[in-house]
Amino acid sequence: ELKVEQNPLFLSMQEGKNYTIYCNYSTTSDRLYWYRQDPGKSLESLFVLLSNGAVKQEGRLMASLDTKARLSTLHITAAVHDLSATYFCAPRPGGSEKLVFGKGTKLTVNP
Amino acid sequence: SQTIHQWPATLVQPVGSPLSLECTVEGTSNPNLYWYRQAAGRGLQLLFYSVGIGQISSEVPQNLSASRPQDRQFILSSKKLLLSDSGFYLCAWSPRTSGRPGEQFFGPGTRLTVL
Numbered sequence: 001e002l003k004v005e006q007n008p009l010f011l012s013m014q015e016g017k018n019y020t021i022y023c024n025y026s027t028t029s030d031r032l033y034w035y036r037q038d039p040g041k042s043l044e045s046l047f048v049l050l051s052n053g054a055v056k057q058e059g060r061l062m063a064s065l066d067t068k069a070r071l072s073t074l075h076i077t078a079a080v081h082d083l084s085a086t087y088f089c090a091p092r093p094g095g096s097e098k099l100v101f102g103k104g105t106k107l108t109v110n111p
Numbered sequence: 112s113q114t115i116h117q118w119p120a121t122l123v124q125p126v127g128s129p130l131s132l133e134c135t136v137e138g139t140s141n142p143n144l145y146w147y148r149q150a151a152g153r154g155l156q157l158l159f160y161s162v163g164i165g166q167i168s169s170e171v172p173q174n175l176s177a178s179r180p181q182d183r184q185f186i187l188s189s190k191k192l193l194l195s196d197s198g199f200y201l202c203a204w205s206p207r208t209s210g211r212p213g214e215q216f217f218g219p220g221t222r223l224t225v226l
Contacts (some may be wrong), residue, residue: 043217103154
């Protein structure tokens with residue numbers, strides 16, 4: 001059974017700073033997704049990572065995938081308040097129709 | 112384009128009452144459908160998923176059930192609600208084949224409070 005560990009679970013950072021969220025998973029996965037959730041809202045898809053070494057960037061967020069290390073990272077560059085949200089990673093076990101979600105990282109960006 | 116609807120948006124129910132939450136998807140056919148629950152401040156728990164009409168897989172044994180009477184309709188039900196059923200219920204769909212297979216798209220959610 002695939003298990004997912006995200007860290008940190010809570011992250012408070014100042015505007016303009018950089019930081020990385022880590023997503024480790026326990027068994028083989030053929031793809032990995034990152035989602036964002038604003039307070040009281042649903043989940044919004046951010047990135048789809050389909051292969052080893054995949055890197056996707058949008059704005060101040062960049063996601064990468066290392067399937068050999070079973071690790072994905074979400075890097076935040078020069079954080080702004082609008083990035084405050086909870087971020088979930090979700091690897092898909094190979095051949096499965098399901099995703100396994102991490103517990104989420106609650107990011108707070110302070111002015 | 113595809114859209115996913117959930118209703119109601121908010122629901123307050125007494126303990127022991129029945130429950131029916133509905134999810135419909137437009138603009139696609141033969142999607143995979145999912146029900147998740149998110150307790151306050153917690154992660155997502157997969158409750159049920161379906162790969163076709165009448166095909167339901169249960170992930171967590173509990174007093175909830177799911178049905179898929181039509182291709183793009185997914186219903187979550189309970190005969191008697193418990194306090195622990197309170198939470199944010201999210202429906203999601205994923206395409207079988209597309210440029211981003213396996214990616215799940217979430218509905219707006221139903222916030223259920225059981226008193």
